[in-house]
Amino acid sequence: MRALSRMFAVLVVVLAASACVTIHIYFPAAAAEEAARTIVRDVLEAPGAPPPFEPDAAPEPTSRGITPLLMPAVAWGLDRLVAPASAQAPDLRVESPAINRVRTSMRSRSPELAPYLRNGAIGFARDGFVEVRDLSDVPLGERSRVQRLVSEENADRRTLYREIARANDRPDWEDRIRETFARVWVEEAPAGYWYQDADGNWRQK
Amino acid sequence: MKRGAGRRGLRALVLASLPLFATVPAGAETGLRLELDIGSLVHEAFDARGLRAHLSWVGPEPRFEVQADRLHLPEPVGRVEALHLRCPRAEVTARRLACPDARLTARGDGWRLDAAALDFDWDREAGLVRFSVPWPGLFRGRGRVSGLAGAPGLRVDLDLAGLDLPMLLGSGLVPLELPVAVQAGTAGVAGRIDTRGRVPAAQLDLSVSGLDFSDPAGLHAAEGLSASGRVAHGPAGYEVQARFTEGAAFFDPWFLDLAEAGPVSVSISSLQTVPGVADGVGWSAASGEMTLGGHTRLQGTGLQHRGDRLEQGEIEWQTGRLDLAGGLLAEPMLAGTVLGRSRFEGETHGRLSVSQGRVRAVEASWQGLGLNDDLGRFALRDSAGRIAWSDDALAPESHLTVAAGEVLGLPAGPFQMHFQLEPRGLRLLEPLFVPVLDGGAGADHFHLRVGPEGPEVEFEGGIRALSLERLTEALGWPRFTGRLAGIIPRVFYDVDGLRVDGLLLVQVFDGEIVLSGLRIRNLFGIAPELEVSAEVRRLELDLLTSALDVGRVEGRLSGRVEDLLLVDWVPQRMRLSLATPEEDPGRRRISQRAVENLTAVGGGVQGRLAATFLRVFDAFAYRRLGFNCELEGDVCLVSGVVDHPDGTFTLVEGGGLPQIEVIGHNRRVDWPELVRRLDAVREGPPPVVQ
Known part of the structure; x- marks a missing residue:
């Protein structure tokens, strides 16, 4: 048994030493989700907007693929083979004057949008934007206004996603940020709001 | 209705036995009573079941009745049940059978006749049936229907009013599949439908009032709409003319309250449905025209529409009231853009060509054009010009003049600009100079090209000495005396905005400030950014x-001052x-x-x-x-x-x-x-x- 574990340890070291190590800077998904949640709550909780829906407690994250006991050994080996300078803390910067401005703009629009989100005239689309769903219950003369609010809100959201990516010097993250927001808008939406599921069908929370 | 039915006679197949009862009643009067129990009768144009006839010739004039349990007629009438035709006074000659005061009872899908008056005259030799029906109150309407049915087809003359549109459209009698549900409205129709020619023809004067309709998502809807017009159908398709005078409509993203916007007239020529390639059915029209409130006109020729886009056509526009048309037509389309909070004024006309679903060429002219941003970021007054663009060739020269303008509180103009629009770019043909206060900004050379990597800009220009005293006054800053001037040899544009190469010299307080590394981003956006470095010399x-x-x-x-970043100034x-x-x-x-x-x-x-x-x-x-x-x-x-x-x-x-x-x-x-x-x-x- 001991011989087996020694062989395994040698194998790990040899593997680590001979492997061509490539360092990827991964999208900080958890940080993005946390940042998105803060911003979304801030917007949805603007005065006049309804109280947010309390989501169920998120399940504890679990590691996959590699058993937890093996992880320290691999990390120990890699720490000594790979320069630590390349390691990057998974963090996301969500503070910049432009981001703050656009958040203020979205917060001030929130009370105007809320009645139409409540009555299902508009809903949270699966792509991180808002979309007109059913204007039937909106008086005819107000429908252009709803479309204008939707266009302006989407222009702000586009700016928000782009500016967060830019604040992190990673313009290529824009789509991932938008996808994260798309999920969080729906999770944080109050009960009764409409949203699009993954297939594009409208559902009510 | 299938044509050619009558002349060939009733090539009927009598499926059931034909019991014939002829009786001579006892009594003073002598006469003939005939009862036919035909059972089923199948014909090209109809299929009758449970068919019975009763003829009684007792007095001077014969009377007869025809009954059918079920009758199938060509669409749009379709299935008819419990048909009962009574003729109390038939006029019979060798050639014709007429009944001026018949009564018809029947019911169908969404309609019912209860002893409705009917006047008909069957010329057996000619194979023609003339009929005239006082409208029996179906769909709450009133009026008269008359016509002529025979071998070549059917001619129907209509003169009806007060038809309840939801009931009529819900009955299935109108062979239209509308993309909207009609909730209210009455209609009148007068005119003729004629199926006797090679192509069915129709010419109907239509009027609707109090029309409410909506599609399921409320994106196309109207309330209280009143309109009158004419629809004609001929070999080339439909000719449509309509004038909408009252009510309000929302056609995403446009809302039109006719009481405020004035009447809307529409005319379409040779309108036909055409099968689409991949996007289902589309339509085509030789020409179309819409006028709005007497001040704005849109014309189209050679139009082809498939799915949700215009595939082909030449569109011309003309408006003398951009203040009205801009708010109604342009503003909803510009929402969320830099121009989304702009008010327009002036006149414009122009044309654009669409081919294979893409805009291929544009020509536009305007005069007296004004533009005011509600947020005070920019303004334009009394502009005139003409631009031309083509997607595959160099377009003719474009030019514009501006009497006055304003950018971020700074007054500018007058100036004129001569340029050429390229398929993917713009080239200045003559040096441009925009006076600002007592100085100005100019470009000797400017060439913008939009490529797959983004826009590329070639630029040579500068800022002609500008009085700081007037500049600071205009911007509401503490008043400085001095001058601003500079040379701009190059300008770059990329994802990080507009980068200005070169030096700007500010002569102020008896010293100098040299600005460099100027970068502008989102100038009219939610948070305009300006980056600059400056060297301050002996102020x-x-x-x-x-x-x-x-x-x-x-x-x-x-x-x-290094790396100065101003956000929203x-x-x-x-x-x-x-x-x-x-x-x-x-x-x-x-x-x-x-x-x-x-x-x-x-x-x-x-x-x-x-x-x-x-x-x-x-x-x-x-x-x-x-x-x-x-x-x-x-x-x-x-x-x-x-x-x-x-x-x-x-x-x-x-x-x-x-x-x-x-x-x-x-x-x-x-x-x-x-x-x-x-x-x-x-x-x-x-x-x-x-």
């Missing part, structure tokens, strides 16, 4: 402090370093008021002289002064000409007697608070030292 402090009205300081000031980041230069010091004095104001502004700054001592002197000599600020966000990390080990720093170092020294204690300064205090000092009365 005369006397003039500077006089302009700011903060007390008098004599001497010179030099230094640098508020500094967010910079490395500022200003100090009196070592060389050529000249006279250096600071007034008592300036010291006090510096104290008031600094907060953590203290004068080292006793207040009572200060009162004796109006001004003090100083050896040097300086101020450094590393700004990041709202926090400015301050230092002076000398940094002391205890964390304090000297802002003003005295020289001579009495010696004055201004020491700062607080290195971390709240920048917005500093600006507020500076404003308070400038706007408040001069402080009095007690």
Whole structure:
């Protein structure tokens, strides 16, 4: 048994030493989700907007693929083979004057949008934007206004996603940020709001 | 209805037995009674089941009745049940059978006739049936239907009013599949439908009032709509003319209240449905025209529409009232863009060509054009011009003139511009100069190309000396005297905005500020950003402090501002370093008021002289002064000409007697608070030292 574990340890070291190590800077998904949640709550909780829906407690994250006991050994080996300078803390910067401005703009629009989100005239689309769903219950003369609010809100959201990516010097993250927001808008939406599921069908929370 | 049915006669297949009962009644009168139980009768044009006929010729005129349990007629009538035709007074000759006062009872899908009056005349030799029906009140309508049915087909003359549209459209009698549900409205129809020709023809005068309709998502809807018009159908398709006079409609994203916008007229020529390739059924029209409120006209020719886009066509527009048409038509389309909060005025006309679903060429002219941004970012007054663009060739020269304009509060113009629009770009044909105040900005060469990597800009131009006095006045800043000028050899545009190569020279306060590394991003966006670095050369402090009205300081000031970032014109980041230069010091004095104001502004700054001592002197000599600020966000990390080990720093170092020294204690300064205090000092009365 001991011989087996020694062989395994040698194998790990040899593997680590001979492997061509490539360092990827991964999208900080958890940080993005946390940042998105803060911003979304801030917007949805603007005065006049309804109280947010309390989501169920998120399940504890679990590691996959590699058993937890093996992880320290691999990390120990890699720490000594790979320069630590390349390691990057998974963090996301969500503070910049432009981001703050656009958040203020979205917060001030929130009370105007809320009645139409409540009555299902508009809903949270699966792509991180808002979309007109059913204007039937909106008086005819107000429908252009709803479309204008939707266009302006989407222009702000586009700016928000782009500016967060830019604040992190990673313009290529824009789509991932938008996808994260798309999920969080729906999770944080109050009960009764409409949203699009993954297939594009409208559902009510 | 299938044509050619009558002349060939009733090629009927009698499926059931034909029991025939002929009786001669007993009594004074003699006559004939005939009862036919035909059962089923199948014909090209109809299929009757449970068919019975009853003929009674007792008096001078025969009477007859025909009944059918079920009858199938061509669409749109379709299935008819419990048909009962009574003819109390038939006129029978060898050639014709007529019944001027027949009564018809029947019911079908969504309709019912209850002893409705019917006048018909069957010319058996000619194979023609003439009929005339006072409208039996179906769908709450009134009026008359008459016509002629025979071998070549059917001609129907309609003169109906007050038809309830939801009932009529719900009955299935109208062979239309509408994309909207009609909730209310009445209609009148007068005209003729004729199926006797090679192509069925129709010409109907239609009127609707109180029309409410909506599609499922409410994106196409109307309320209280009134319209009248004519629909004609011929070999080339439908000819449609309609005039909408009352009510309101929403056709995403446009809303039109006809009471405010005025009537809308529509005419379409040779309208036909055409099968689409991939997007289902589309339509085509030889021409179409829409006029709005008598001031705006849209015309199209050779139109082909498939799915949700115009595939082909030439569109022309003309409006004499952009103030009205802009708000109604342009504003909803521009929502969320830079022009989304703009008001327009003036006149415009032009045309665009669409081919294979893409715009291929545009020509537009305008005059008296005005544009005002509600948020005050820009404005344009009295512009005229003509532009031309083509997607596959160099278009003819474009030009425009602007009488006056405004950008971020700065008045500009008049100017004119000659340029050429390329398929993916714009080239200036003559130097452009835009007067701004007493100077202006100009471009000798400008060429913009939009490629797959983004826009590329070639630019040579500059800023002709601009009076700072008028500039600061226009921007509402403290009034400075001086001039701004510069040469801009190149301009770059990328994802980080517009980068201006070259140097801008600001001659101010008897010194110079040289601006470089200018970058502008989202100029009209939610948070405009401007980045610039500056070198400050020997500004005369006397003039500077006089302009700011903060007390008098004599001497010179030099230094640098690096990486200044303004967001929405508020500094967010910079490395500022200003100090009196070592060389050529000249006279250096600071007034008592300036010291006090510096104290008031600094907060953590203290004068080292006793207040009572200060009162004796109006001004003090100083050896040097300086101020450094590393700004990041709202926090400015301050230092002076000398940094002391205890964390304090000297802002003003005295020289001579009495010696004055201004020491700062607080290195971390709240920048917005500093600006507020500076404003308070400038706007408040001069402080009095007690």
